[in-house]
Structure formats: C-alpha cells, structure tokens
Amino acid sequence: MTTHMLTADDAAFKALFPLKPFRIRHNLAGDPRLTLPAILELVKALPRDRIEYNSGKAAVSQDPDSTPLVDLDPEDVITQIETAGAWMVLKKVEHHPTYKALLEEALLSVAAAQGFESVKAAKFTDIQGFMFVSSPNSTTPFHLDSEDNFFVQIHGDKQFAIYDNTDRSIASEDQIEHAITKHRNLKFDDAFAPRGTVNELRPGEGVFVPYIWPHWVKTKDAYSISLAITWKTPEVKRRNDLYVANSMLRDRGFPQKAPGVSPGFDKVKIAAVQTLTLLAAPLRKSEGLRKVIRSIVLGKNANYYYRDKAKPKQVGM
Known part of the structure; x- marks a missing residue:
C-alpha cells in the first residue's frame, strides 16, 4: 500500500491480507473530525442504541453480565474522559455523513493501492465505523468481531493484542456464534498467550484485524481515541x-x-x-x-x- 491515508508494507499486505494481521500507518491523527469536541457533537447526534459505555476497569476475561458501570451520561463521559475511568464505543458512525465520507475515503485508498477503481470492486461492502474513546488505563476485554477491521490509533497509546484462531482452539464455532449473535466477549485463558501478538500502538499507527480473530486492548497513561474502519465481504x-x-x-x-x-x-x-x-x-x-x-x-x-x-x-x- 502506498497511498496517503492508510499505508502498510507492500510485501506484508500482499502476503497477509485479508487472512492474517499486520501493522499499518495512517495520517488521521490530526483530523479535526477525530477530536474530543467533534466526538462530543457526534454523541449528541447518535441514537442511544449506537452508544455503549461502561467502566474501563474491566478484566481481560470479563463476564459481560458483571461488567462494571459508570454513573455518567454519554456526553459526560466525553467531557470528563481523562478522569471518568470509562470506556465508550460509538457504533455505526457511518450514518453521520461526515464520518461516512471519512471511512469511504480511507478504504478507497486501500482499494486503489490494490488496483481497484472503487471500494465495491475491492469487495469492501457494508462499510461501518466504530469510534472508541477510553480513559487512561482502561481495558477492552477479550472478544472477537464480525467484520474485517483497519484499527487506527488517533490519540494516546494502546496495547492491542491479537490471537490466532485459525484452528478454533481459542474460540470454537459455538463460541464464535455466541460472540457474533449474543455478546462479543470471550473467556481468556493464559494458555492462549504464546499465540498472541501484542502491538504497541501510538497515534499514526494501527493494525489490520481479520474477521473473528480474538483480541484485547488496553490504554496507557493518557486518554485514547481510536477508530475501527470495518467492512464485510459478501462471504x-x-x-x-x-x-x-x-x-x-x-x-x-x-x-x-x-x-x-x-x-x-x-x-x-x-x-x-x-x-x-x-x-x-x-x-x-x-x-x-x-x-x-x-x-x-x-x-x-x-x-x-x-x-x-x-x-x-x-x-x-
């Protein structure tokens, strides 16, 4: 990949995409659409079922039924993010025209680098965006997602650990079904550790996360803003x-x-x-x-x- 918005080593991209994870780079860290003031306006515009948040003091192997909560409204989470001890995701931000344009521009840069004229030709369909805003020292529990994902770090530093599930020993088909249809969280076993890769992400860096590859995420000593640029192929x-x-x-x-x-x-x-x-x-x-x-x-x-x-x-x- 050689285009300006999302970039990666060409050899890694050709060898690994879309079946294996690899690191990427991006130029979105200074984008005004991805700052706290802009995100606050997005929170005000989104329907409530597209905003999820809780305490950032969750365990890697968190039981979703006992996830700790925070006594804040969504807008307060954003304005107090440095001290709120909270984790928040804004779902399907592509329904807002400003963010739809951002997502499509990012994936078009990837499609063009592959020689395609459009995101559709590259099989980037059902394009969605998920904005993550987290307080310092917050944890996103071990889970898997139902789409492919270019995850980009905008503000603050993160650890992003990805685990190989190609032989289904980390998550069985029944567990995958449950994660996709009921709740995304998975139980983490220390025996999985050797099969994981921990990526240290700073602003301007990111990682490609393949479909249903389990992962956990931790912020460090500053609040974090991240964006998941996702899509689903027809398959x-x-x-x-x-x-x-x-x-x-x-x-x-x-x-x-x-x-x-x-x-x-x-x-x-x-x-x-x-x-x-x-x-x-x-x-x-x-x-x-x-x-x-x-x-x-x-x-x-x-x-x-x-x-x-x-x-x-x-x-x-």
Whole structure:
C-alpha cells in the first residue's frame, strides 16, 4: 500500500491480507473530525442504541453480565474522559455523513493501492465505523468481531493484542456464534498467550484485524481515541447470516450443525435470514423497532447496552 491515508508494507499486505494481521500507518491523527469536541457533537447526534459505555476497569476475561458501570451520561463521559475511568464505543458512525465520507475515503485508498477503481470492486461492502474513546488505563476485554477491521490509533497509546484462531482452539464455532449473535466477549485463558501478538500502538499507527480473530486492548497513561474502519465481504456477510440462523433455531430448541457440515441446509438458512433482513430494513430506521427486532432475533439480552447506569445509594434526606 502506498497511498496517503492508510499505508502498510507492500510485501506484508500482499502476503497477509485479508487472512492474517499486520501493522499499518495512517495520517488521521490530526483530523479535526477525530477530536474530543467533534466526538462530543457526534454523541449528541447518535441514537442511544449506537452508544455503549461502561467502566474501563474491566478484566481481560470479563463476564459481560458483571461488567462494571459508570454513573455518567454519554456526553459526560466525553467531557470528563481523562478522569471518568470509562470506556465508550460509538457504533455505526457511518450514518453521520461526515464520518461516512471519512471511512469511504480511507478504504478507497486501500482499494486503489490494490488496483481497484472503487471500494465495491475491492469487495469492501457494508462499510461501518466504530469510534472508541477510553480513559487512561482502561481495558477492552477479550472478544472477537464480525467484520474485517483497519484499527487506527488517533490519540494516546494502546496495547492491542491479537490471537490466532485459525484452528478454533481459542474460540470454537459455538463460541464464535455466541460472540457474533449474543455478546462479543470471550473467556481468556493464559494458555492462549504464546499465540498472541501484542502491538504497541501510538497515534499514526494501527493494525489490520481479520474477521473473528480474538483480541484485547488496553490504554496507557493518557486518554485514547481510536477508530475501527470495518467492512464485510459478501462471504463474511453470508457466514454471519448463517450464525444468526443457527442461533435463532438453537434458541428455539433445534440443535444445529457447525457451518459447512451441511452445505445445502446452510444455503437455505442463509437465504431465509437474507429475506427477513430485507423485509425488516424499513423498520430499522426506528430506534424503538430496532430494539424489538434485536430482541426477537438475538434474544432477551440483545439490548444489554440499554441497561441503567450504576447509581450511588441514596442517603436519607
């Protein structure tokens, strides 16, 4: 890659992309769209179901049901980020035109470096952005994601540890299904450590994270701003649809075989999910209906990020 927005060693990119992680560089660290004042305005503009936050004092192997919370509103997290002890992610920022343009420009630079004329030609579809704002010394627990990701560090320093899951000994197919459809967190075992690579990231640096490769992240002594520039290829979208179908059927008492064991039935399930997705698309414009759809498809805990903030106990008046 030789273009200006996202760059990497050409040999590493050709040898590793999109199946293995590698380090990247970028010129986004000074971008005014990625500063705290701009992010505060983004928080004000986003619907509540696209904002998730909790305490940064989580464990690497954090049980999502006992994740510590913070007694702050989303805007307060941003304005007090240096002392809030908080971790926040702003989801699907591509719905804001300013950030949609940023994401597309970044991925177009990668596509052009590969000889493609457009992001679509490079199979960068379903482009999404996730903005992370974290207090000093915060932890993002061990988890995996349902997309490919160019993760770029904007402010502060981070440790970003990525673990090889190609043989499924770190996360089984059942665990992957649960992470994609229920909650992203995975249990971390110290035996995984030799298979991980810890990347020290400073502003202007980043890393490519392949689809469903587990990772944990820790900030250092300054607050952190990071951006995940993500996409799904058609193959990844079909795989995710299959996980959703299997999860829905399993929740209703119908055991399912792992992806690839019954290719013909897999195709039927994928087609059904794709049809339902198209039918539900107009409804997803409403935050309330999105909440209902998530509950129906992914289960009763699908809207976990709506849980009430931790409130201090009231002392008698």
